Amino acid sequence: MASTETTPAPADDLTGVEAGLDALDSVQIQRTPIGQLLRQKALPPLIGVLLVLGVWQLTYSLHVTASYNLPSPADVWGSLTDLWTAGTLFSIIWTSLWRGIVGFLAAVVIGTPIGLLVARVKPVRAAIGPILQGLQSLPSVAWVPAAVIWLGINDSMMYAVILLGAVPSIANGLVAGIDQVPPLFLRAGRTLGASGVSNARHILLPAALPGYLAGLKQGWAFSWRSLMAAELVASSPDLGLGLGRYLENQREGMSMPGVLLGIILILLVGVAIDLLVFSPIERRVLRSRGLLTTGR
């Protein structure tokens, strides 16, 4: 209520109605208790993993196939403890993870402006939009031979393959995010006086954030896959020992427990980054916009 003017007091019986409506209509946001959350979110995947392990162990125990083809979970665990005692477990994971992170960040830096340009500049969209779409469906392992010839077998070649895999999906995610911005927000922004840079900063980019995040998530998945493909194919003593190379070494040594361990570790790292980095950010953004209903 402004202090300058007097409100028409006597007929103002609707203010009580207003307060009542506000109280009745407001949405109560409830947070799910942590125990319930664990039961609903963590228990089912845990049961799933145990089930897979059980079937695996059973298959092994029944001698369905030779044990050099299918070692037991305990054999794979043995390979893991070997790596642990040798002290190389974390250096192998870190070599790959570090490459993946650096490559992914470079892909973000390159993919974001490309996405902005494609989304907002019509001729650019007509020219490279379809190419970006097409590149997304090209398996990035197809780039490895070309990258090896262009750059040799070294880290640059790894990063090139990551970029070629991840940049299109990050750019496409941003384009999709911007395309899905409701026109009403843009009109509202214009009436508020937003244009050009202020429009991009205050309206367009925040509105496109959910799509962009989905693109980043997919970009990480592509980065990780591309990197593993590159590490598997390219072999050189100059390259440190990463997960892909470890996997390939185990194959060359005909060690099936090592091969399975390699696969599992690659899977775990990919899932862990998704669960620990992208999912929390995405959930936070969606929840703050009321796009995520929990516990109902």
Next chain:
Amino acid sequence: MSTALTTSKNAPATVDPTGAPAVRISHVHKSFGRPGTATPVLDDITLDVAPGEFLCLLGASGCGKSTLLNLIAGLDQPTAGEIEVPSGRPALMFQEHALFPWLTAGKNVELALRLNGVARPERRAEAERLLELVRLGGAYGKRVHELSGGMRQRVAMARALAQGSRVLLMDEPFAALDAITRDVLHDEITRIWAERQLTVVFVTHNVREAVRLAQRVVLLSSRPGRVAREWQIDLPQPRRIESAGVADLSVEITEELRGEIRRHGQH
């Protein structure tokens, strides 16, 4: 164009001493599509809105009332004719609240202040003052999805006021709300209009709403939109939508509106 004076009392809220209108619409035509095949949406609209006036644009669907509002707002350009808003870019409220879901209620208002050039230290206090004005003092930190439909429209009102314009354009802003909530918001907008001495152009297809709110109701004909008739509403404020005075005049205007719509069935 004819004028029906319903009562003898005639007192606009404020009178600009220079007599210049707050919105001047002269011989505005608007058609969409290519020249030649284009269908006219607005045909020779001439209309002045006095400073401090509350004007309702009334018409059936397809009369181009929203188009006219977009032209006044500067979101679109007329095909011919001129529109002047001497006080600068008007504020606009939509049927949908159009609040940004990534910002809190308070930050939505602050963004409007920021884009209006208000310095950072003053924004927070001013946003709280504006939310207080629409009786949402406690809603500063609330997210849009936590608010009811009526509260969202009140935040949208606060955001529109934050643009600092003396002219407020409203495009069926309460059409999606239930009747009780709408009553409350009718009270709010007439109170704020009087307190802030705003010029309001309010588009609606709801005759009672127009009579409840306006000092002047302008009826637009449909396809193409022309000014068909206008009424000066001199019932004292605050009015009640269920009062006999509002009802009587609504009957008269509704009759006229039906006549306008009926004409289209005869071709």
